[in-house]
Amino acid sequence: MAGARIGKGLWGGLIAAALALPASTAWGKEAVDLILHHGQVITVDRAFTLKTAVAVKGERIVAVGGEELLEAYSAPKVIDLAGKTLMPGFIDTHLHPKPVSPNDIAVQDAKSIVEVQAMLRAKAKELGPGKWITGYGWQESNFAEKRNLSRGDLDAAAPNNPVALLRAGSHSAAYNSAAFKIAKVDKNTPEPATGLIERGPDGEPSGIIRERMDVVSKFIPDPGWDAMRGPTITWLKQMLALGITSFHDASGTIDDEPVGKGGTDSKDLDPLWGQSNMTWKRAREIYAAMGDQLPRITMYIIHPGAERLKAFPYHTGYGDNHLRLGAIGENAVDGGFTGPTAWLLADYKGQPGFRGKGRFTDAELQELVDSAAKLGWQLGLHCIGDAAIVQTIKAYHNALNAIPDPVHGPNDRRWFTDHFTIMPPEDTMATMAQDHVMIAQQPNFLYNLDDRYSALLDDWRLTHNNAIATPVKKFGLFMAFSSDNLPIGPLVGLYAATTRKGPSGAVRGAEEAVSRQEAIRMYTANGAYLSWEENEKGTLEPGKLADMIVLPFDPLTGSAETFLTAKVDMTFVGGKLVYQRPVSGKKVALAK
Structure with a gap:
């Protein structure tokens, strides 16, 4: 009995020890x-x-x-x-949050102009006369009619409501007569600097404004952050369904920071982003409460001017693995092909003398770049056309070779061009290689904008639009992928990067394709590198974040x-x- 008791006690002790x-x-x-x-x-x-x-x-x-x-x-x-x-998980290095406003119609889902008109009639009935109707994401190639929206189309459906429908890509918008009346836009309105008002044969505005949508959009009442916080969170969660576990928000601002620390008390903010935008301050509040339920964000900051940027106490890299500051960007050096106003070195096909528009003089661009460089910021400026890329790389080269980086040192600055749509001259790419300038590109543009490229570009530029193999393999340039919301799904980007096919099945420059392995790396590991997080995420390896x-x-x-x-x-x-x-x-x- 004693032995049994000892054995039982010993066994119990072993169990207790094992559990400990x-x-x-x-x-x-x-x-x-x-x-x-x-x-x-x-x-x-x-x-x-x-x-x-x-x-x-x-x-x-x-x-x-x-x-x-x-x-x-x-x-x-x-x-x-x-x-x-x-x-x-996919890392999209260029996205713009597009939450749904109470006044929005789902124009991005429309398959015809007739369907857009039905949406407008329903929203006009819901809101009542005089209220603005808005929306984002229409694309003429998705319409059965295969043409842009016109002022007349919108007037027929909502004559008593001002209408503003932003095209996918955010480089042009369609307005109706009620909107033009509020903004005082008519046949006598001069062309806005860096923008274009499309007109009919009689000189009257046709309904489309390229690039300078603020001419009208500044009159749209902003719903405010209280109304848009919930829709913004909903939009963020929708990214998870696309497999995006991290993204770079290309429309961040510091406008609502304290005055004297980077913020402004001006009410004249960019209406494209406006008071409803997810600023750095608002993102911090959301992510402090629920960051583990959302995709990780690296937030670009739109350059606010040299003095405000100097007053802001942080720079690229500040934050944590859920929310951090990224580059100064995407301040647009030119427009885009959804305008179209991308700045080219050659005339647009069929448009003698028209090459798009640049946004800066050389001196203005250099001042912007230099002011950010002196404070240790990464740069990631929007340049789509080859002329814009040439101007941007010259400004980068001047700053990178004259201004020491107080944060990252001379060999680890990771500046990049945003878009790099039309491949620039070889000497420009050689300069990029010399200065270690990288590329955040959207291969899905080749798929989604194929009809635009076909209509606007000469044969060489059409073949080499959104080139990958030449800059990466011939010049050794580093490239990460993204979508810029056209469309967001990374799988479309992988398809375009590896097949070089548009919706018609036509192949554009097969020699610019990359393998599936290379494309997947550019949409995962390379995106992490662009934000100095290659040791944290982007691959499935021991010690890294389990973003899968x-x-x-x-x-x-x-x-x-x-x-x-x-x-x-x-x-x-x-x-x-x-x-x-x-x-x-x-x-x-x-x-x-």
Whole structure:
């Protein structure tokens, strides 16, 4: 009996001691929070290694390997991928939050002008006469009529409401007569600097204004942040459904910072972003409350002027892994092809003498660049046309070779051009290579703007629009991918980068394509590098943040057309499941 009592006590003591030890000692397995296995794991490490399983503890990846991880680790949540693909979340290096305003119509979904008119009639009835009707995202190539919206189209549907519909890309907008009347725009209105009012044969405005939409839009009542905070959060969560776990917000401002610390008391703010914009201050408030439920943000800051920028106490890199400051940008050096006013070195096709417009004199641009460089900011300016790229690279070169960086040192400044749509002369790319200037490009432009490029560009520029292989492989330039909302989905960008096809199936410059592995790296790991976060995210490697997505197909071997139709199944930010796509009314179970 004594022996039995001793044995029982000894056994009980061993159990108690085992429970007090780490799980790896107690049961031979290390305790983690999540295991995903039985899939294809695309790590995007240097060797582009493929594995089948990942173990996660807290926010970070503990191990990547094969099915043997199930023997080494235990977790309360184990997901059988059933052959699906697990890869790093997409990092979009150029996005503009576009939350839905109470006065907006879903013009981005319209398949015809007739459908737009039906939306306008319904919204006019809802709001009542005199109230502005707004919307973002229409594109003439999506309309059955294959033409721009006109003033007459909008007048017919909403004669008693001013209407302002911003085209996808934000370089032009369509207005009706009521809007023009409020803004006093008529046949005698002079052309705005850096913009263009399209006119009919009689000189009357046709309804489209390119680039200088503020001529009318400054009269639109701003709904204010109180009304737009909720829609902004909704928009942020929608990015997770696209597999975007991080993005660079290209429309951030410091306007509402304290006066004397970068802010302004001026009410004359940029109406394109306006009082409803997610500023740096507002983003900090949102992310302090719910950052672990949202995609990570690196926020560009639109250059506010040298004095205000100097008064702002922070610079590129300030923040944490949920929200941080990025480049000064995307201050536009030229317009875009959705205007079109992109600044070219050659005439637009069929438009003798018209080459688009630059926004700055050389001296003005140099002052902007220099003022940011002196304070240790990264630069990421908008330059779409080849003439704009040439001007930008000259300004960058002057500053990079004359102004020491007080933060990052001479060899790690990571300045970049935003867009790089029309490939510039070779000597410009050679200068970029010499100065280590990088590129944040949107390969999806090739797909979504194919009709615009075909109508506006000469053969050489059409072939080499949104070039990848030449700048990257011939000149050694670093490139990260993004979308600029045209459309946002990264899978479209991967399709365009690897096939060089537009919607018609026509191939534009097959020699500018890259492999699927290269394209995936540019949409993941390279985006992390652009914000000095290559040791934190962008690949699936031990020690990095578990920002991951599950795709229902193999992006390395599947049909190219699958990129245009497939949906993301699951999205994880820091190991937390933040999005799961319903499939036939069911969700994938998290096995215990």
